[in-house]
Amino acid sequence: xxxxxxEQGLSPGLKRKWWxxxxxxxxxxxxxxxxxxxxxAIFGLFPMLxxxxxxxQKWNGLGxxxxxxxxxxRFVLEDPLFxxxxxxxxxFGILGTLPQIIVAIPLAILLNAAWLKLKGFFRMAIFMPxxxxxxxxxxxxxxxxxxxxxxxxxVVLSYIGLEPVSWKTTEWGVKVAISTxxxxxxxxxxxxxxxxxxQRIPPDLYEAATIDGARPIQQLWHITLPLLKPVxxxxxxxxxxxxxxxFVEPLxxxxxxxxxxxxxMTVVLYLWKEAFVNSxxxxxxxxxVLLFIIIAIFSILNLIFSKNIGRVN
Amino acid sequence: MKKKRWLVLFFIxxxxxxxxxxxxxxxxxxxxxxxxxxxxxxxFWTFGTxxxxxxxxxxxxxxxxxxxxxxxxxxxxHHNKLFTAISAGSGAPDLAMIEVGFIxxxxxxxxxxxxLYDFGAGDLKSKYLEWKxxxxxxxxxxxxxxxxxxxxxxxxxYRTDIFEKAGLPVDPKExxxxxxxxxxxxxxxxxxxxxxxKPMTDNVELIYNARRDQAPEAYFDRQDQLIIEKSPYAKKAxxxxxxxxxxxxxxxxxxxxxEWNGSMKTGGYATLLAPSWMNANIKGNAxxxxxxxxxxxxPEGAGNWGGSYIAIPKESKHAKEAYEFAKWLVSPENQxxxxxxxxxxxxxxxxxxxxxxxxxxxxxxxxxxxxxxxxEAAKKVKVVYTGKNFQLVQGEIIRALxxxxxxxxxxxxxxxxxxxxxxTQLARQ
Numbered sequence: 001x002x003x004x005x006x007e008q009g010l011s012p013g014l015k016r017k018w019w020x021x022x023x024x025x026x027x028x029x030x031x032x033x034x035x036x037x038x039x040x041a042i043f044g045l046f047p048m049l050x051x052x053x054x055x056x057q058k059w060n061g062l063g064x065x066x067x068x069x070x071x072x073x074r075f076v077l078e079d080p081l082f083x084x085x086x087x088x089x090x091x092f093g094i095l096g097t098l099p100q101i102i103v104a105i106p107l108a109i110l111l112n113a114a115w116l117k118l119k120g121f122f123r124m125a126i127f128m129p130x131x132x133x134x135x136x137x138x139x140x141x142x143x144x145x146x147x148x149x150x151x152x153x154x155v156v157l158s159y160i161g162l163e164p165v166s167w168k169t170t171e172w173g174v175k176v177a178i179s180t181x182x183x184x185x186x187x188x189x190x191x192x193x194x195x196x197x198x199q200r201i202p203p204d205l206y207e208a209a210t211i212d213g214a215r216p217i218q219q220l221w222h223i224t225l226p227l228l229k230p231v232x233x234x235x236x237x238x239x240x241x242x243x244x245x246x247f248v249e250p251l252x253x254x255x256x257x258x259x260x261x262x263x264x265m266t267v268v269l270y271l272w273k274e275a276f277v278n279s280x281x282x283x284x285x286x287x288x289v290l291l292f293i294i295i296a297i298f299s300i301l302n303l304i305f306s307k308n309i310g311r312v313n
Numbered sequence: 314m315k316k317k318r319w320l321v322l323f324f325i326x327x328x329x330x331x332x333x334x335x336x337x338x339x340x341x342x343x344x345x346x347x348x349x350x351x352x353x354x355x356x357f358w359t360f361g362t363x364x365x366x367x368x369x370x371x372x373x374x375x376x377x378x379x380x381x382x383x384x385x386x387x388x389x390x391h392h393n394k395l396f397t398a399i400s401a402g403s404g405a406p407d408l409a410m411i412e413v414g415f416i417x418x419x420x421x422x423x424x425x426x427x428x429l430y431d432f433g434a435g436d437l438k439s440k441y442l443e444w445k446x447x448x449x450x451x452x453x454x455x456x457x458x459x460x461x462x463x464x465x466x467x468x469x470x471y472r473t474d475i476f477e478k479a480g481l482p483v484d485p486k487e488x489x490x491x492x493x494x495x496x497x498x499x500x501x502x503x504x505x506x507x508x509x510x511k512p513m514t515d516n517v518e519l520i521y522n523a524r525r526d527q528a529p530e531a532y533f534d535r536q537d538q539l540i541i542e543k544s545p546y547a548k549k550a551x552x553x554x555x556x557x558x559x560x561x562x563x564x565x566x567x568x569x570x571x572e573w574n575g576s577m578k579t580g581g582y583a584t585l586l587a588p589s590w591m592n593a594n595i596k597g598n599a600x601x602x603x604x605x606x607x608x609x610x611x612p613e614g615a616g617n618w619g620g621s622y623i624a625i626p627k628e629s630k631h632a633k634e635a636y637e638f639a640k641w642l643v644s645p646e647n648q649x650x651x652x653x654x655x656x657x658x659x660x661x662x663x664x665x666x667x668x669x670x671x672x673x674x675x676x677x678x679x680x681x682x683x684x685x686x687x688x689e690a691a692k693k694v695k696v697v698y699t700g701k702n703f704q705l706v707q708g709e710i711i712r713a714l715x716x717x718x719x720x721x722x723x724x725x726x727x728x729x730x731x732x733x734x735x736x737t738q739l740a741r742q
Contacts, residue, residue, distance in 0.1 A: 062422035075741040147565045169719035255569045258708045283741045
């Protein structure tokens with residue numbers, strides 16, 4: 001029906017049987033969205049597929065590809081440093097994320113409190129670290145967590161009678177320093193998400209609870225936290241998946257890739273080092289494939305988890 | 314109305330296409346016959362401060378048919394861009410400046426460059442330091458990647474105030490007499506530690522590198538086989554560093570960190586075993602420390618750190634012209650100009666006896682005439698083949714040394730662990 005009507009409206013010169021108005025509509029629709037897909041295909045999809053291909057080749061970046069079968073994957077899986085990097089990444093994820101949630105919820109509740117003045121200012125202030133350049137943050141933190149006993153953090157420790165810590169070479173020193181950096185940068189971001197979650201809770205619930213004689217602590221425990229649960233899950237998974245991509249912080253913490261020690265090696269750093277320091281693009285791509293699988297598993301878990309949460313509520 | 318919509322759509326689509334087309338049309342003109350007025354245009358990629366932009370107009374005046382388009386970039390950006398272009402086989406310039414460490418990356422890719430020996434570069438060989446020239450060659454020495462530009466001979470920078478406090482001589486000549494061997498260096502280090510409480514050197518890396526670079530061989534032979542277990546030299550450098558760590562005279566200021574930069578000003582350590590170009594870093598980090606830093610030769614010889622080559626990627630359509638320009642640019646007389654202009658230390662030894670070069674004065678340092686010290690060092694550098702995996706090996710050894718220093722780990726087992734790590738990484742290339 002539509003098609004016939006549309007064709008009748010056309011001038012006879014333009015009329016072609018296959019080039020109908022409907023096709024034109026469809027075509028122009030695709031044209032409108034094509035810039036993204038063209039650019040994505042060139043700069044996103046192609047490199048992605050290519051790195052899958054490369055994962056099964058031996059290549060130093062300049063010579064010819066040599067088919068290597070599964071040997072790249074085997075090299076990576078047999079490398080203790082790869083497993084160390086997985087362990088580190090998970091630990092950075094936990095150490096950077098858990099304290100964030102513990103701190104961000106009270107902060108969000110505080111920012112949401114009715115009595116608080118200058119709300120806009122505080123909300124912006126808490127969000128500032130997120131918009132600060134990561135490189136600048138990492139440089140500042142590398143100075144704070146200096147190896148020297150005269151470094152800022154070590155001086156602070158000496159005030160409370162503790163021994164200076166080698167923040168860049170000891171297992172836990174590195175973990176604490178880099179997690180602190182992650183924490184500082186992301187806590188404000190997550191606070192804002194929690195704040196949005198808090199504001200979605202209908203105020204009449206609190207009013208009803210107040211009328212029933214519930215104290216603020218009880219309200220927090222029985223209304224706020226249960227209703228915030230989906231947001232907590234969302235933030236946790238976003239942070240843990242984000243943690244897999246930890247890269248700039250440890251890199252700049254050591255100022256150069258050759259300086260990054262195994263205590264701070266994350267999966268992405270491992271990948272990067274394979275490619276651009278060791279010129280082993282095959283094993284680097286194999287690492288990328290493994291990272292892809294890991295993140296895919298996490299995302300699927302995330303999906304299942306958050307669906308269940310939705311059902312409960 | 315409909316027409317207008319189509320028109321808008323048309324422009325939206327056409328715009329990126331023409332933009333891509335425009336940027337593309339530039340690329341071939343680099344390699345192709347050049348600009349419309351019949352001139353040959355050569356693109357030249359450089360990094361850092363070279364002073365070449367002042368030399369180019371001179372060359373263009375002498376050769377009216379040549380136009381040189383120089384593009385300067387930051388060290389890492391420049392080398393990444395070049396590697397990508399050469400890897401892709403498209404977009405490389407006619408001439409590229411390549412730092413010595415990056416030359417190694419291209420060893421497997423001879424076919425991407427012109428062999429400069431084909432242009433008669435063999436005749437120039439005698440004009441340049443032998444060790445410098447040989448790094449620009451392939452392992453079998455039949456292929457020449459690039460013509461030598463500057464070098465970075467290593468010396469011993471020392472703090473006069475700390476040496477004075479430690480009861481060591483301050484005058485560079487006396488220092489050279491006093492610290493002639495590495496044993497002398499150890500003795501001086503203990504004295505500095507005892508009298509001032511300061512470490513002798515900034516970190517494990519530079520002291521290890523200093524000993525490493527004095528050896529006649531590095532980690533690989535010319536067949537790129539790992540010789541680190543057979544060859545005694547790397548282990549010797551390692552053992553010496555361990556000895557100094559045990560004496561407690563090695564600092565823990567990691568290279569290029571803000572603390573490391575800052576300590577140049579405050580005098581956090583007594584000596585800095587570093588190349589000629591480090592003098593600019595010292596001046597930059599400690600602008601008010603005039604006469605606090607002096608320069609003496611390193612004990613028992615010297616090494617090289619840094620310096621570049623000019624190579625001609627195979628994509629160039631004007632390799633002959635590019636070669637002529639490169640030859641002119643790195644000629645001794647022009648090396649003198651880029652030294653005076655940008656501090657590029659010359660690799661042509663005939664300049665080391667040139668009065669104009671030796672009279673160069675730098676008031677900042679305790680000994681104003683610094684060029685003879687660097688020149689002496691340059692002559693002492695040995696011909697060493699490093700190989701494409703040099704950095705990989707180096708990184709693991711430094712890691713082992715840091716573990717010895719920071720974690721009080723056993724040096725022997727750390728050495729063995731480092732070699733194991735090196736071998737597993739080499740297996741995957």
